[in-house]
Amino acid sequence: MTKRTPALLNTIRRHNDILAEMREILAESNDDYPLPEELPTEISKLKTTHADALLEDVIALDPEEEAEPWMHDPKIRAGIRAVHAIDRCREERNRLQLEEANLLGFVQQRAAAIRFAIAHNLGAYRLDSLI
Numbered sequence: 001m002t003k004r005t006p007a008l009l010n011t012i013r014r015h016n017d018i019l020a021e022m023r024e025i026l027a028e029s030n031d032d033y034p035l036p037e038e039l040p041t042e043i044s045k046l047k048t049t050h051a052d053a054l055l056e057d058v059i060a061l062d063p064e065e066e067a068e069p070w071m072h073d074p075k076i077r078a079g080i081r082a083v084h085a086i087d088r089c090r091e092e093r094n095r096l097q098l099e100e101a102n103l104l105g106f107v108q109q110r111a112a113a114i115r116f117a118i119a120h121n122l123g124a125y126r127l128d129s130l131i
Contacts, residue, residue: 005043012039012046 016038023035040046070076 008043009041012041015039016041 019035019038026035070080
């Protein structure tokens with residue numbers, strides 16, 4: 001994180017500048033669009049106090065349009081995150097099953113080589129060439 005701090009701070013400053021410009025434009029036109037909050041330029045504050053704000057989607061909608069349920073209901077957003085977590089768990093289970101199959105094949109190959117060496121009365125030197 002230390003290496004990326006300058007780039008992160010530049011991005012935060014740009015984000016805050018764009019928000020300031022948008023607020024000025026909206027103030028002139030008397031529009032009431034929702035805007036994200038400005039982010040602090042101190043990394044320690046960003047990590048603690050604004051963690052939830054960074055995860056929220058902010059989309060400017062026409063105030064007369066009805067917002068999608070996931071935009072205003074935290075339970076739906078939590079459910080979406082839970083579905084993503086379940087998907088990641090399934091992916092991890094598939095990776096572990098593949099790793100298990102690979103490991104089983106490796107052990108079976110070694111066991112077959114050892115059985116072959118024992119059956120043909122081969123020494124340790126020749127066993128190494130089989131494995």
